[in-house]
Amino acid sequence: MRTVIYPGSFDPLTNGHLDLIHRAAKLFDRVIVAIAENESKHPLFSLAERRALAARVVAPMRNVEVDTFAGLLVDYVNQRSGQAIIRGLRAVSDFEFEFQLALMNRKLDERIETIFMMPKDTYTFLSSRIVKEIARLGGDVSCFVSPPVARALVKKLAKAAT
Secondary structure, eight states: OOEEEEEEOOTTOOHHHHHHHHHHHHHOSEEEEEEEOOGGGOOSSOHHHHHHHHHHHHTTOTTEEEEEEOSOHHHHHHHTTOOEEEEEOOSHHHHHHHHHHHHHHHHHOTTOEEEEEOOOGGGTTOOHHHHHHHHHTTOOOTTTSOHHHHHHHHHHHHHHHO
8 A cells, every 4th residue: 555644734724735635645545644743833723623624624535544743754654654755845945945854854764755746836825824824814715725724713713812
């Protein structure tokens, strides 16, 4: 079984992320959306909330599952019997950082491949940070995220405002 890991903070999962997940699901037998426990980024949603939201959104895809992890990505990939890591590249500015990560992961475990995927052009501008900022300012994010994520953003930000 060919397994790929798609790691990230997914705070929140955007339509750009979903585009890559859908495309990876066509290429691999199993896709694991691995949500990183990275509190240094000060996420809006807790790890449990991000996992639950992502699981709800990818539920229709039979070969996609959602998990969380902490520690080294290559260790997690090995624990889950993965062969590859998917990383999204939206713009040239993403490439240098992602390239460094891929080389470091290869140095840590040369058996694990990193595959770079570009989202559809309609999502190249999209990031979780921008989506959260638009939502914080009262903008409509329904074209950037799935309906469950849009509702969760509104609810979370309303709660934070009180």
